[in-house]
Amino acid sequence: MSTDYDVEKGDSVHPGKPVTVDRYTAGARVNHWITAISLVLLALSGLALFHPRLFFLTGLFGGGPLTRIIHPWIGVLLFFSFFGLFLRFWKANLWKREDGTWLARIRDVLTGHEERLPEVGKYNAGQKFVFWSMSALIIVLITTGLIIWDQYFSVFTTIEQKRWAVLIHAIAAICAISVWIIHVYAAIWVRGTIRAMTRGSVTGGWAWRHHRKWLRELVGKASKGKSTPAE
Amino acid sequence: MFPPVPNPTTQPVPPKFGDQDLIRRSASTVTPPAQRQTEVAKLIDVSKCIGCKACQSACIEWNDTHPEIGINTGVYDNPHDLTPDMFTLMRFTEWENPETNNLEWLIRKDGCMHCEDPGCLKACPAPGAIVQYSNGIVDFIHENCIGCGYCIKGCPFNIPRISQVTHTAYKCTLCSDRIAVGQGPACAKACPTQAIVFGTKDEMKEHAAGRITDLKSRGFANAGLYDPPGVGGTHVMYVLHHADKPEIYAGLPNNPRISPIVEAWKGVTKYAGLAVIGFAAAAGFMHYLVAGPNRVSEEDEEAAEKLTGEEPRP
Incomplete structure (x- = not known):
């Protein structure tokens, strides 16, 4: 099983024309969309309190005080929701040797020359970057966020610590929003990706083109299962 | 006085x-x-x-x-x-x-x-x-x-x-x-x-x-x-x-x-932050204009079908 590090629960191939490949279970998809909605709401409410020109966004949340109240609670929801995603996806996001090669040929990635890239598993180096940077940023955001959640936690830290926390929170949030833009753009740019998170499956061609190693593993597993059913 | x-x-x-x-x-x-x-x-x-x-x-x-009536601590x-x-x-x-x-x-x-x-x-x-x-x-x-x-x-x-x-x-x-x-x-x-x-x-x-x-x-x-x-x-x-x-x-x-931390937060971070976010969005948009979508080809689908043991397409 050592080669199947990146095959996740529920991943399987369905032969046919075209081939379809199950990529995300219903649980993973619901988990993802809860995280996604939380992140968008957090970005909107956070930006409203970050820059005066964006203060009007508090209108979406029922005004300034309600924005101030609701933002940290959505943060708590996002933290636990993302933690669920982390438990599901961390193993398949471990760094592999081909990821370095893939990253070194980032020009070929951006210009669409996939034939020059190494075969990669369920996630390529770009997706792994999104996964690990979001994981790290969310830990930073929840920690600094609790420090500046004055209504409940103001007595536990000094004003100087809160000043650092609010600055780091803002910088981490900017990084997270930027990573999110990369994530969303990649999903739009690479056609056939979004259905993985809506219906849960991709076409065989998509898997062949972008995650051939993963596809080979799944096919190998399926044929192995067929040949030795009594195992 | x-x-x-x-x-x-x-x-x-x-x-x-x-x-x-x-x-x-x-x-x-x-x-x-x-x-x-x-x-x-x-x-x-x-x-x-x-x-x-x-x-x-x-x-x-x-x-x-x-104010609340307090206590005497000496x-x-x-x-x-x-x-x-x-x-x-x-x-x-x-x-x-x-x-x-x-x-x-x-x-x-x-x-x-x-x-x-x-x-x-x-x-x-x-x-x-x-x-x-x-x-x-x-x-x-x-x-x-x-x-x-x-x-x-x-x-x-x-x-x-x-x-x-x-x-x-x-x-x-x-x-x-x-x-x-x-x-x-x-x-x-x-x-x-x-x-x-x-x-x-x-x-x-x-x-x-x-x-x-x-x-x-x-x-x-x-x-x-x-x-x-x-x-x-x-x-x-x-x-x-x-x-x-x-x-x-x-x-x-x-x-x-x-505090210089507050000055940094309300100064350079505010402007640089929005610039970074704007740059990320603009870079994505420009890339799409120049490179276009990355589509799965017919050959990719056929390769996958071959891999899974389907008969080749007519």
Whole structure:
């Protein structure tokens, strides 16, 4: 099983024309969309309190005080929701040797020359970057966020610590929003990706083109299962 | 003696300053008025204070706050800190002067300093929750306050307090409502020794100079005025008998300024942050225009079908 590090629960191939490949279970998809909605709401409410020109966004949340109240609670929801995603996806996001090669040929990635890239598993180096940077940023955001959640936690830290926390929170949030833009753009740019998170499956061609190693593993597993059913 | 602010007429008078006199408004840009009003100031002469707390009582009465009944922990400070219901506080320090070996009882009336460059206002994200009038008064407008606590992080003097009842921030208003109709602050009115006096900033500096000369003649060689330039000067000033070491007065900051962390957060981070986000979005858009979508080809699908053992397509 050592080669199947990146095959996740529920991943399987369905032969046919075209081939379809199950990529995300219903649980993973619901988990993802809860995280996604939380992140968008957090970005909107956070930006409203970050820059005066964006203060009007508090209108979406029922005004300034309600924005101030609701933002940290959505943060708590996002933290636990993302933690669920982390438990599901961390193993398949471990760094592999081909990821370095893939990253070194980032020009070929951006210009669409996939034939020059190494075969990669369920996630390529770009997706792994999104996964690990979001994981790290969310830990930073929840920690600094609790420090500046004055209504409940103001007595536990000094004003100087809160000043650092609010600055780091803002910088981490900017990084997270930027990573999110990369994530969303990649999903739009690479056609056939979004259905993985809506219906849960991709076409065989998509898997062949972008995650051939993963596809080979799944096919190998399926044929192995067929040949030795009594195992 | 500095002449006290005379009692005003009992006839209603229009307020002397208002929204048209704002020189700063939090999270907004204002056009400052062409003519700045005469700057006012409160001068607190620490050497004349007897610690009677009449100023605290007057403040409570005028602002109609209801501080909680506290407990005695063996110190004179009561309450033990500024609260959303206590805008000013006598802080008592027992200090042994190393030069004379005398015990000096230092009593400083703490409260908002009404900085010329207010850190609270700089940090505030809510439009119009903190304002500065052209006479120098920094005021909190509660209906615009969202209770985020950013003013606490911005303040170099640790003054604002958030109420757990109304969830908005409170501090000394310099009795802006009294000054608007020609009265002095309630604390100054109540002070029995004229340790607190109120007037224009120039008058207060002049009065302070006289007091400092007097103190120097009595052996306080380092007597001086506390009007810290790091925050552009303040509209509440102290006469200190040991102006060379303000920190002995219950931690009055020596050379206070808006924290560089707050400056970075409200300065470069704000602009660079939005620029980074905008750049990420623009880069994605440009890439899409230049490179176009990355589509799965017919050959990719056929390769997958072959891999899974399907018959080749006709």
